[in-house]
Amino acid sequence: MKHKDTLRGKVAVIGAGLSPVGRVPGRSPLWLAADAARKALAEAGIDKRAVDGVLSSHAFAAPFHRFSIAFSEYFGIQPTFSNTLQVSGATAATLFAVGAAAVAGGLAETVLVVGGDSLLTGLSPDLALRSMTESRDQQYEMPFGIPVSNTFAMTAHRHMKEFGTTPEQFAEVAVVHRRHAMRTPGAQMTAPITVQDVLGSGMVTSPYHKLDCSLISDGAAAFVITSAERARSLGARKPVYILGAGECYTHEHIFLMPSLTTTGAAVSSRNAYAMSGYGARDMDVAGIYDCFTGTVIMMVEDLGFCPKGEGGRFVADGQITYGGAIPANTHGGLLSFAHSGMPGALFHFHEVIRQLRGECGERQVTGAKLGLVHSLGAGFATNATCILGTEDTL
């Protein structure tokens, strides 16, 4: 840990909200974000006028230069702290880290963390993909027709070569996520699938088949975070505390990634664990960015849940579901719950927070007190980890 005086335990999540997710036609990214925000505020029991900070991700389907500012206008508030963060898929965890730092550092008292987009109905499928590919470098990558999926595929492919990871093990990740989504109200994909279904779903970019890839969805999530003292004075019900945060940025171009099979998640998680005072073994539940099946296999290694190279066997042994070492993405993840671009990783936060509050019904991981959320993006260029815990873990 770099600094002794950290934000550990100083900031709490006191409200969480989800818009409808999946296919939500006729609703703009701003409406979705505002819908999630009013639900989060209602749960926190505070009025929108009590919000003095707003942090958001960008939206592909509402290409404002300053989404957080456009959101505040739409929602009818005038915050005194705001920013729109952009580190691709890792943005979600950085919203929590920066929000917590802002509260702990006195820049704001109550921050609304929000993201919404409508990739499914707000853009045509080709243009949605195109908007993703434009995130790759226009000189040294895009002329060769490399979608962002291809960068992740090359890391998974190399993982197969180095560690013997198999397409069946990748497929098992999709099967587990679908099984989880089947118990999540509102999930986009709930029909059961098998390993054979995944392997037979048609190649998208080798080694990934269609069902190895995350969904394209509409949807938003929002959270209210405030100081631990204020959470107590408001009498917040079951606040969830931010115990640790870490980030790591290793490259911009995929060809400058130091190793295709060990990512910046190893560093971001190590820093987050160190701040929290806990380790991988202590985690009861996890939200792991699952843009592709192989991503989860690499992440369970880099986040410290199993040794490097054993992620495939770890998943096949049932370790990322109920009864395993680390039940992950119990809502179904980006693979089966919903993936509305950058807000998609906020759904992992929503699920882990609900788990820590014991509100997941038949999905509940019994006695969950500590949770990890890891978000990443841009071919592992960006990695950010948050550790969350209940009052008991402070």
Place this chain on the structure above:
Amino acid sequence: MITFDEATKKPLPTPDTDSAAFWSGLKEGKLLLQHCLDCGNVQYYQQGMCRRCGGERLEHRAASGRGKVHSYSVVYRAPGPAFKRDVPYAVLLVELEEGPRMISSLVGAKPESVTFDMPVQLVCEKASEEITLPRFRPA
């Protein structure tokens, strides 16, 4: 917002002040790497300073054009309309003999024939009057 017309055009690089020499080298059939005269670092792509030591005494030298496939992915579903006619095609992460890695794509062989560590050779392929792209064929 992106229009459909724009999305059907293949993206071609627009050389900038850092990269103009690189793209003009390719027009002459040379893949230029930057060699740092201060620390010996060899880098791809081109920029105004050495990524390792920050030095600005960088010399362009043509790569041998030989390399091997560090990783790859065969694309079956095109990233947008511009690449629809090309599928399936193999995107390569080539490790050059001189050390640096680069993204390219395979020519002169079936995309499904790519394997890890396969030796490959540079092919300079004209894409427009201004731009020649560095692709690779089996060596």
